Amino acid sequence: MKKKLLALGLTVALALGLVACASNTDNQESTPPAETTPVVESETPTLEGTDINLGLLNGPTGMGAAKLLSDNDAGETVNHYTVTMGSDPSTDIVPKMNSGELDIAALPTNVAANLYNKTGNIQLLALNTLGVLHILENGDTVHSLADLSGKTIYAINQGTNTEFVLDYLLTQNGLDPDTDVDIQWKTSEEVTSLMASGEIDLCMLPVPAATTVLMQNSDVRDAIDLSDAWTESGASGTFTMGCVVVRTEFAQEHPEAVEAFLTEYEASINYIKDNPEEGGQLIEQYGIVPKAAIATAAIPQANMIFTAVEDLKSISSYYEVLFAADPTSIGGSIPDDAFYYIP
Numbered sequence: 001m002k003k004k005l006l007a008l009g010l011t012v013a014l015a016l017g018l019v020a021c022a023s024n025t026d027n028q029e030s031t032p033p034a035e036t037t038p039v040v041e042s043e044t045p046t047l048e049g050t051d052i053n054l055g056l057l058n059g060p061t062g063m064g065a066a067k068l069l070s071d072n073d074a075g076e077t078v079n080h081y082t083v084t085m086g087s088d089p090s091t092d093i094v095p096k097m098n099s100g101e102l103d104i105a106a107l108p109t110n111v112a113a114n115l116y117n118k119t120g121n122i123q124l125l126a127l128n129t130l131g132v133l134h135i136l137e138n139g140d141t142v143h144s145l146a147d148l149s150g151k152t153i154y155a156i157n158q159g160t161n162t163e164f165v166l167d168y169l170l171t172q173n174g175l176d177p178d179t180d181v182d183i184q185w186k187t188s189e190e191v192t193s194l195m196a197s198g199e200i201d202l203c204m205l206p207v208p209a210a211t212t213v214l215m216q217n218s219d220v221r222d223a224i225d226l227s228d229a230w231t232e233s234g235a236s237g238t239f240t241m242g243c244v245v246v247r248t249e250f251a252q253e254h255p256e257a258v259e260a261f262l263t264e265y266e267a268s269i270n271y272i273k274d275n276p277e278e279g280g281q282l283i284e285q286y287g288i289v290p291k292a293a294i295a296t297a298a299i300p301q302a303n304m305i306f307t308a309v310e311d312l313k314s315i316s317s318y319y320e321v322l323f324a325a326d327p328t329s330i331g332g333s334i335p336d337d338a339f340y341y342i343p
Helices: 001-028 066-073 089-099 109-119 162-174 188-196 209-216 226-232 248-253 255-274 275-284 293-303 309-325
Strands: 052-059 080-086 104-106 121-129 135-138 152-155 182-185 201-205 221-225 240-247 304-308
Touching: 001 182, 001 304, 052 089, 052 248, 066 275, 080 089, 089 109, 104 109, 104 188, 109 121, 109 162, 109 182, 109 240, 121 182, 121 248, 121 309, 135 162, 135 188, 135 209, 135 309, 152 162, 152 188, 162 201, 162 226, 162 309, 188 201, 188 209, 188 275, 201 209, 209 221, 240 248, 240 309, 248 255, 255 304, 275 293, 304 309
Parallel strands: 052 080, 052 104, 152 182, 152 201
Antiparallel strands: 104 240, 121 240, 121 304, 135 201, 135 221
8 A cells, every 4th residue: 555655656746847847948938038139339420521613812812721722632621622713803703603613712802792782692601801902112202191192003903892992091091093193903913023123113912912022122112001001091890801702502502511611711721820831832832822932921911810600790891881982892782681691
C-alpha cells in the first residue's frame, strides 16, 4: 500500500514539474525581445545659397565689396554672385536693373531715388558711402567755396549727387552755379589726367580719383573737403553719396538670400576698413581701383559705412535737401516708406 502511495506521489510531483516547466516556457515566449532604437545623428541645417547677379561701380561705392568678391571666388559665401562692373550708373547699371539682368546693385543715392520714383521696382537695401568729394587746386587761391567765384572748375558725374551737391553748396555760399562759376563736365579719367599733369588748376573729384592726383602731383593740394562744407552750410541730414538697391521682386522671392547678402556685405566693408593693405590688393584685383597703392591710401578717406534696415530712413533729410535744391535730382519727389527695405 505504501509503495502504491509513494508511486502515486512521484507521479503527481512529476506531472506538476512538467506543468511548471511548460508555464515558464510559455511566459518566456510571450515576452517580446527588447527592440533597439536606432540612433539618428543630428544634422545642422545649412542655408541653401541663391544665385545673385550683382552690379558694382568702380570707385568708392564699389570698394567695400572687394572682400565679398574674394570670398565668393573662394566658395566661402552663402550666395553665389555673378558680378557686373561698371563706371557709369546711368548706362552700366540702371538699364540692367530695369531689365532684370541685375538683382542687387550699387548706385549713387540720388540715382536710386530717381529709379524708384520712375519705376517703383527697386528698394534701398543699404547705405555704403558718405561724402567723398574734394576740390583740388594747383595753387593757393581757393580756401572756401566763395573763392570759386569767376573760376573754371572741372568736375565729373553730371546728373548725379556730384552736380546737385555742388550746386547746393555754391548757392549756400552766395554763388549762382550757372553764372558765377564755369563748371566743365568731363569723365573721371579726363579730369584726373588733366589735373595730375598740371594742365588745369581746379577740379572736383571723389576719392580715390582725388587720391590719385595728390599722389601724382605734389603741387596739387586738397583745397576743400565737401563733407566739411556740407556740415558748415548747416544742411540737415548726412551727406550720403552711395547705396545698394535690390529689385523688389527679387527681395520678395528670396528674403533669405537678401539677408545673407547684407550679412556678407557688412563683413566685407568692415574687413576693407580694418585691413587697408590687404583691402587695397583686393580692390585692385577686382578692377575697382586701378592701383593697390592708391586704393590703400584712399580707404581711410573713402567714408565707407554700412547702414541697413530701420536706420535707412536717416537718408530722408538728405533727400529733402536735394529736393529743395532741384526736385528732378531725385526724380521729382522724396521717396515714400515703400522705398526702404525693412523686412
